[in-house]
Amino acid sequence: MPGELTHGHHQIELQCSACHTSPFGGDEVLQDACVTCHADELKLALDSHPKTKFTNPRNADLVKVLDARYCASCHSEHNPDITRPMGVTHPEDFCVQCHQDIGEERETHQGLGFETCASAGCHNYHDNRALYEDFLLKHQDSVTPTDRRQLPSELKDYLLSMGTTWEKRTQPSAAAEQVMTDEIHADWLASAHGQAEVGCDSCHTNESSGEWIEKPSTEQCQGCHAAETEGFMAGKHGMRLAAGLSPMTPAQAHIPMQSANAHKELTCNSCHGAHEFNRVDASTTACLTCHADDHSKSFFDSPHGSLWLEVEQGVRPMEEAVSCATCHMPREENTVFGQKVVQVQHNQNANLRPNEKMIRPTCMNCHSLSFSIDALADPVLIHNNFNGQPAEHIRSIDMAVERDQSYQDRLNQP
Amino acid sequence: MMKLTRANVLTGTLTSAVLAATLMTAGCQQEAAAPAGIEPQIFTDSLFAVMKSDRTNYTKMIVQRLGPNNGDFIKPNEHWEDMAEGAPLPAQMFRYGAEGVAEMTDDFTYSLQSIWPINSQNAPKTPMEKEGLQYVSDNPGQNFYGTETLGDQDYFTAVYADVAVSPACTKCHNEHKDTPRTDFKIGDVMGGVVIRVPL
Numbered sequence: 044m045p046g047e048l049t050h051g052h053h054q055i056e057l058q059c060s061a062c063h064t065s066p067f068g069g070d071e072v073l074q075d076a077c078v079t080c081h082a083d084e085l086k087l088a089l090d091s092h093p094k095t096k097f098t099n100p101r102n103a104d105l106v107k108v109l110d111a112r113y114c115a116s117c118h119s120e121h122n123p124d125i126t127r128p129m130g131v132t133h134p135e136d137f138c139v140q141c142h143q144d145i146g147e148e149r150e151t152h153q154g155l156g157f158e159t160c161a162s163a164g165c166h167n168y169h170d171n172r173a174l175y176e177d178f179l180l181k182h183q184d185s186v187t188p189t190d191r192r193q194l195p196s197e198l199k200d201y202l203l204s205m206g207t208t209w210e211k212r213t214q215p216s217a218a219a220e221q222v223m224t225d226e227i228h229a230d231w232l233a234s235a236h237g238q239a240e241v242g243c244d245s246c247h248t249n250e251s252s253g254e255w256i257e258k259p260s261t262e263q264c265q266g267c268h269a270a271e272t273e274g275f276m277a278g279k280h281g282m283r284l285a286a287g288l289s290p291m292t293p294a295q296a297h298i299p300m301q302s303a304n305a306h307k308e309l310t311c312n313s314c315h316g317a318h319e320f321n322r323v324d325a326s327t328t329a330c331l332t333c334h335a336d337d338h339s340k341s342f343f344d345s346p347h348g349s350l351w352l353e354v355e356q357g358v359r360p361m362e363e364a365v366s367c368a369t370c371h372m373p374r375e376e377n378t379v380f381g382q383k384v385v386q387v388q389h390n391q392n393a394n395l396r397p398n399e400k401m402i403r404p405t406c407m408n409c410h411s412l413s414f415s416i417d418a419l420a421d422p423v424l425i426h427n428n429f430n431g432q433p434a435e436h437i438r439s440i441d442m443a444v445e446r447d448q449s450y451q452d453r454l455n456q457p
Numbered sequence: 458m459m460k461l462t463r464a465n466v467l468t469g470t471l472t473s474a475v476l477a478a479t480l481m482t483a484g485c486q487q488e489a490a491a492p493a494g495i496e497p498q499i500f501t502d503s504l505f506a507v508m509k510s511d512r513t514n515y516t517k518m519i520v521q522r523l524g525p526n527n528g529d530f531i532k533p534n535e536h537w538e539d540m541a542e543g544a545p546l547p548a549q550m551f552r553y554g555a556e557g558v559a560e561m562t563d564d565f566t567y568s569l570q571s572i573w574p575i576n577s578q579n580a581p582k583t584p585m586e587k588e589g590l591q592y593v594s595d596n597p598g599q600n601f602y603g604t605e606t607l608g609d610q611d612y613f614t615a616v617y618a619d620v621a622v623s624p625a626c627t628k629c630h631n632e633h634k635d636t637p638r639t640d641f642k643i644g645d646v647m648g649g650v651v652i653r654v655p656l
Contacts, residue, residue, distance in 0.1 A: 101651070144577055450634045
């Protein structure tokens with residue numbers, strides 16, 4: 044391989060054809076590969092710099108300096124020596140190439156270094172949903188009341204909300220009877236599957252051949268849980284499976300993992316546990332089974348982790364719990380078949396980088412915008428799992444308020 | 458860079474038309490002449506007619522009527538995608554059209570620009586854009602045509618005045634936080650549509 048891949052692609056490095064879809068063709072082939080996996084998330088992020096902004100010939104001079112029509116102009120692969128956070132390989136002055144006038148004309152921006160535009164919690168090249176000026180003004184001093192989103196209470200409601208139907212199977216088949224134990228039966232009975240009478244053969248039988256499947260895979264899960272599986276496959280946990288490779292294992296990760304579990308394979312059941320499908324365990328215990336970086340290891344000592352422990356001890360209601368999944372696999376309200384449904388985003392990377400993506404779907408459920416921006420811009424806080432106060436205050440909201448005040452004054456002048 | 462005025466381009470077009478007609482007459486007696494293509498100016502003038510009509514209709518029939526005029530049913534806003542009741546601003550609607558066209562064809566491109574832009578990225582950039590925007594502003598009712606080379610490609614470039622047709626245009630631009638000009642009136646040239654055809 045010409046050079047190591049970035050943190051975002053090393054998982055599928057043995058599947059060259061995932062990106063190099065054709066031995067012929069250059070930039071366009073690679074661009075198609077980027078778009079195949081990342082187009083939807085860019086659209087969702089209301090991408091501030093879509094390709095369409097650069098195709099007009101009036102931008103020919105800009106494109107010569109920075110060809111923003113192609114992802115690889117900034118995110119080139121196999122270049123570990125020049126790869127910076129977010130897989131960016133372009134020098135840090137990319138904002139200035141087009142927006143140098145802002146630094147000169149806006150009083151608030153004078154004297155700011157070119158490298159601070161997108162690295163100080165103020166702007167992002169693609170996703171500015173929590174950072175644009177009107178949003179900063181709207182949420183300048185508000186703390187959104189906690190509005191913990193609930194999944195449908197019964198599996199039946201959930202499946203119906205997805206447009207899924209299933210046949211109730213309470214009687215195990217002969218094949219199921221052979222391997223059934225009391226423990227398996229009890230786990231199943233207590234699970235959402237058991238409550239909705241989704242029986243053994245619903246998952247353990249191949250629908251077309253009728254054959255018994257000893258270990259159901261993501262293929263069986265996605266029959267009912269399509270959106271969740273899609274999210275899983277799009278993230279780092281499932282992207283190897285999506286590329287046709289064997290499941291991801293902690294041993295292959297580039298971040299610290301629990302060595303005892305280095306060779307565990309990642310499928311739906313790795314976190315959800317066959318038969319019991321315990322959503323509470325899946326939201327924290329399962330994560331810490333593998334993840335052993337400082338942020339993960341600091342969880343229980345952090346304010347978030349304290350809330351979690353209090354819920355476990357029964358002194359705090361579940362609605363006030365903060366688990367790993369609260370932030371990394373948040374509950375999202377989506378519209379499916381015209382109905383609003385709450386779904387868990389199973390792509391753990393969807394709101395991870397840049398971390399400002401996390402502000403709206405998670406942080407602002409409990410914290411003010413200002414605090415969220417400050418906290419996410421503080422690497423020490425991220426390291427210790429937000430145990431303490433942000434060291435620095437990011438002035439973006441203040442700047443927006445100041446500018447708005449002088450605008451209002453101008454408007455009100457007689 | 459060659460600048461063509463409205464008059465000499467029209468003469469050129471007419472001359473070509475007469476020439477084509479002559480050739481076709483001659484062709485009847487000898488062999489069939491190759492079909493004449495559309496002159497770049499007729500092409501861009503026609504495109505502009507469609508753009509102007511659509512743009513005016515969206516501004517008057519949707520933005521002005523359902524926004525300020527009629528109980529704020531919709532809120533035209535730059536960040537409309539982030540608002541349940543938001544609708545694209547007329548300038549954004551125009552840009553989305555241009556971007557949609559760019560995904561379908563390379564035969565022409567267009568953009569909306571102004572000497573007094575709210576977003577500085579929409580200020581004229583190339584020498585011909587600067588000249589053309591100034592020309593349509595100084596000469597109401599007239600268009601500007603020329604050719605220019607951008608990134609090793611020659612273009613026929615046409616610039617058409619973008620005129621304030623509704624209070625939605627003037628009020629928003631005069632009162633916007635980022636506007637460099639605050640005295641637009643209905644009928645004023647506020648900017649220009651630049652259409653390019655690769656030659």
